[in-house]
Amino acid sequence: MRAPALALAALLVLATAGCGDDASEPAGAPAAAPSSAPSSASSSAPSGGSSSEGGAATADASVPVLRASVGTPDDPEAYVISLVDADGQEVTELPAGDYVVEVDDPATSHNVHLEGPGVDESTTVPETTTTQWRVSLQPGDYVYRCDPHPSMVGELTVTDV
Template sequence: MTRGPLAPALALLLLVAACGSGDGEPEVTRAEGAPTLRATVGTEESPDAFEIALVDEDGEPVTELAAGEYNIEVSDPTAVHNFHLSGGDGAVDERTGPTEKVETLWVVTFEPGGYRYLCDPHPSMNGRFTVT
């Protein structure tokens, strides 16, 4: 098979298209049937407020979860905080950047163990939960 002069350009175009939306972040697909948690830093009224939360579908703070897959909708409207979720002996380590304002979705599989979430620049903003 011979290659035409457009083959390298076509290969590059296909590579770029396969890498996502072009903003450096791969597009995440919501896990069908998985529960949704909401992660927030700041508040709607005051994005720079020193508040951080992880709540379930009923708006209740997460203190204990069953192991499994979860959708986590992250709202980080501030350039002074971030949301960092970690635990499960290193199996989970997701974070937003402390200078970026972002609304994003993480699909996370929680294994039994301890987990925490915090603002890296302000570690007094934190919470913990257990997965059973």
């Protein structure tokens, strides 16, 4: 008799903790909820559970990820710039839409600069940075480059969908 009440109380605690503290406990809450929650509990509170967890998870899952980086794993100052998809394949053509660009600039002599229709994002040359850009790519030609080094450049064509 007490089990359902305890389960609901636990869910409320998890939901409350998740909303106020989602940055510090993203792994704990989603892992605990499905194993401890019977199907009746999930149907009684679908909006609370899905919205508190879904915000970050669905945003990442539904928007394709690109990775822009300079240097190589062995030498962050190597004169290399790359733009790859989630599978590590070089990207030269993409359909228009929203993307998350995960940017890795471990170099003090290079930067990453993505420029094209509606987009002008860059890291700074001296600072080493790991960041994310949420971009809305439109049909047209984009260029990603390292500003001080003209040889470090790549082109991306975005096509109509």
